[in-house]
Amino acid sequence: MICAMANARPQILVIEDEPAQRDVIVYNLKKQGYAVRTAQNGDQAELELAELVPDLVLLDWMLPGVSGLELARRIRARPATRDVPVIMLTARGEEEDVIRGLDVGADDFITKPYSVAELMARVRSVLRRSSSGGVDILQVGDIEMNIDTNRVYVTAQEVPLGPLEFNLLRTLMQRPGRVFERDQLLNTVWGRNADVDSRTVDVHIARLRKALGPTAGGEIRTIRGRGYSLG
Numbered sequence: 001m002i003c004a005m006a007n008a009r010p011q012i013l014v015i016e017d018e019p020a021q022r023d024v025i026v027y028n029l030k031k032q033g034y035a036v037r038t039a040q041n042g043d044q045a046e047l048e049l050a051e052l053v054p055d056l057v058l059l060d061w062m063l064p065g066v067s068g069l070e071l072a073r074r075i076r077a078r079p080a081t082r083d084v085p086v087i088m089l090t091a092r093g094e095e096e097d098v099i100r101g102l103d104v105g106a107d108d109f110i111t112k113p114y115s116v117a118e119l120m121a122r123v124r125s126v127l128r129r130s131s132s133g134g135v136d137i138l139q140v141g142d143i144e145m146n147i148d149t150n151r152v153y154v155t156a157q158e159v160p161l162g163p164l165e166f167n168l169l170r171t172l173m174q175r176p177g178r179v180f181e182r183d184q185l186l187n188t189v190w191g192r193n194a195d196v197d198s199r200t201v202d203v204h205i206a207r208l209r210k211a212l213g214p215t216a217g218g219e220i221r222t223i224r225g226r227g228y229s230l231g
C-alpha cells in the first residue's frame with residue numbers, strides 16, 4: 001500500500017455518483033493543486049481505498065447501493081483509514097442527519113447546493129486540522145517514520161537515530177524523489193544561521209545510511225554535484 005502522506009500533494013478521494021457534480025469538484029480540487037481520485041459508488045470507493053489511503057475523503061451521502069453513511073462507518077472501522085478525515089456532502093441539512101453523520105465519524109458537512117469557494121475552504125480547513133493532529137506516519141520503501149513518537153522503523157525493526165539524522169531523514173521522506181542541495185538541508189536541519197559547512201551534511205548522511213542498513217540506506221541517493229534524494 002502507498003502512503004499518501006509521503007506525497008507532496010494531498011490526495012483526495014471524491015465519492016460522488018452524479019457525474020456533473022463530481023466533475024465540478026474534481027476540476028476545482030485539481031486547480032488548487034490537489035491530487036484527486038474518484039469513485040461513483042461504495043464498491044469503487046472500497047477498491048480505491050484499498051489501493052491508496054488518501055489524505056481526505058469527500059463523500060456524498062446519497063449513493064446508489066452502499067450509502068455514504070455506511071461507507072463513512074466502514075472508513076472509520078478499518079485501521080488503515082481510521083484517521084482519514086471525511087467531509088460529507090449532503091442534500092439533507094437536517095440536524096438529525098448531521099448528528100448521525102457525526103456519530104459515524106464524519107469530520108465536517110457541506111449541504112448541497114454549496115458554493116465551490118465554500119467547499120474549497122472546508123477542504124483546506126480539514127486538511128490543516130488533520131495534519132496538525134492525529135498520527136503522522138511517513139513511509140518510503142521499507143522505511144517508516146512516526147512523526148509523533150520520533151521513531152523510525154526499517155522493515156518493522158526500530159532504528160535508533162540521533163536528532164540530526166532523524167531530521168535529515170524526515171526532510172528527505174517528506175519529499176520522496178526530490179533532490180535536496182546540501183545548503184537546503186543545512187538550512188532545514190541545522191538552521192539558517194548555523195555555523196557549519198556543507199561537508200557536515202555528508203557526514204550525517206553517511207551516519208544515517210549506516211544506521212538504516214545497506215538496503216534502506218541505499219535508498220538515499222547521492223546526486224553528484226547537487227545533493228541528496230530519497231527513493
Ligand code: CA
Pocket residue numbers: 016017018060061062063
Ligand atoms: Ca448522490
